[in-house]
């Protein structure tokens with residue numbers, strides 16, 4: 001049996017895990033193609049008009065898979081811890097897909113809610129696995145291997161690599177200007193949607209830090225700085241990573257990548273912007289949508305990096321003058 | 324201490340009474356206007372939802388009028404409203420305002436904080452009995468506002484002289500606002516009923532029925548929805564609304580305290596289409612749409628602020644509801660650019676369609 005996994009949203013965080021899991025169960029895993037103009041356009045056409053671009057893109061990827069597989073994996077990601085849930089659109093994703101796109105193959109949409117503890121995941125995997133095999137040992141093996149894959153995936157980010165973009169640390173960590181590039185993985189790591197933003201920054205001579213490169217522990221240390229914890233998992237990650245860099249000042253600037261029509265981000269972005277201003281950390285917001293032009297983006301990034309270089313030179317001169 | 328607070332429908336009158344009777348000086352926020360909105364849009368992030376912008380503008384106006392304390396409600400997610408105050412407070416401070424921000428969080432998670440905050444706004448000696456008396460009075464007043472509004476929905480599509488219902492309704496609101504005791508409220512209730520019932524009505528006309536669902540602020544605040552109920556009524560539509568102020572606080576705060584699932588039937592009705600609580604009122608929008616359809620309504624209008632997350636989820640499943648139950652659905656998303664004339668044109672077209680469909684259906688049965 002062929003199961004399809006759309007290359008969008010949580011794909012960039014969990015794909016290696018689900019792929020391994022289904023493969024060991026004996027399924028053939030098909031990912032949707034890398035984003036193309038057609039995929040984007042299809043999504044825009046089908047999804048409700050005021051949805052954010054990543055949700056539209058998800059619709060497009062589901063449509064890309066429709067005729068290739070017998071079943072599509074559209075998980076209902078609710079939470080992975082007690083403190084927050086995913087964006088409400090993740091919570092309603094299977095419903096949106098089910099009732100918007102016609103002639104779909106069956107969806108496999110387990111509800112993933114780990115509020116009660118990580119142990120829940122095994123139960124969920126068991127439930128999903130029993131749809132395909134009667135052998136509990138096989139399911140357990142699939143689960144174990146899947147978790148291991150996820151750990152490996154996370155570890156390579158921590159070492160400075162960005163696997164979905166096929167970048168390793170020798171590429172991301174070589175520039176002279178250090179930048180925290182913060183955005184949800186499904187925007188940042190989709191080269192079509194992000195217009196190759198990370199690659200562009202690297203070419204401009206930037207050393208790039210993203211969300212996943214900072215260990216969870218370091219993020220949690222920043223948790224108390226918010227008067228009220230945000231409600232959404234990815235958003236907490238972003239803001240905590242930002243606070244981390246605001247505190248240790250190991251970067252020359254922070255770029256926030258967000259998408260047109262994103263609900264949570266107006267809060268996240270403004271909180272970061274205000275904070276950055278207070279501590280005089282250069283801060284740039286890039287809002288992407290399906291029409292963002294490549295040239296315009298390039299110019300803005302160039303200007304930002306140039307400004308940071310100048311700033312650094314001035315800073316160094318200052319220090320040598322006074323020292 | 325001078326307190327100001329969010330403006331939503333008629334509740335501002337009752338909230339004023341509440342705060343004053345608890346011994347506070349109050350700055351009553353002005354009804355949201357173009358100016359309110361322009362303050363809001365100027366200082367809020369571009370993608371903030373309309374309620375956020377209106378509230379921010381309201382606070383700025385309140386502070387400019389001399390308030391030094393803002394009181395508002397929080398929430399527990401998963402949608403944004405519960406985080407409004409965190410950000411609004413920061414924005415206002417960055418503009419240089421000095422004030423105290425009291426956020427009342429729902430009791431189930433933050434009972435202690437709620438207790439402390441309530442104590443902060445009781446600023447005269449009073450016994451528990453007096454306190455409950457005040458609460459009861461305010462509650463009764465709110466209920467009366469809601470009743471008058473419900474009645475206006477029934478009468479408006481039938482009125483002979485256009486605009487009369489709205490005029491009488493506003494007079495009723497003023498009378499209710501003047502009440503000082505529970506006894507007075509009882510008398511006023513009869514007066515309101517009499518006044519509303521004396522409006523001249525057509526007997527030969529049967530309105531089409533529309534259920535109004537959507538995000539709470541834009542549903543409850545006429546300044547945000549550009550008086551949609553009045554417009555619809557004048558077009559010959561009987562409007563029913565799934566949300567009223569008195570209804571909202573009960574189902575959210577008290578039910579929350581006892582961990583009761585409010586509106587179980589609404590959730591059940593939403594189930595085949597909408598399986599997850601997504602915050603805000605997305606699931607209620609779908610559930611109520613189903614219930615209206617089952618009750619034989621002609622149409623459903625969904626109101627949502629532009630970029631409203633739960634309502635977007637709802638919006639994408641509403642067409643399926645429409646198809647399954649053969650009911651017409653119109654989704655309207657509102658932002659600072661929405662104009663009353665444009666809205667009216669869309670409503671006219673929709674209502675026209677409803678009347679035609681209704682005629683056809685009746686023709687079939689005749």
Ligand code: SF4
Pocket residue numbers: 052053054055087088089090184259261262263264265
């Ligand atoms: S977090 Fe923003 S971009 Fe992501 S799904 Fe939610 S609204 Fe869309």
Ligand code: SF4
Pocket residue numbers: 263372373374402403404405538602603604628630631632633634
């Ligand atoms: S329900 Fe809609 S309007 Fe309310 S906070 Fe959420 S997004 Fe904003």
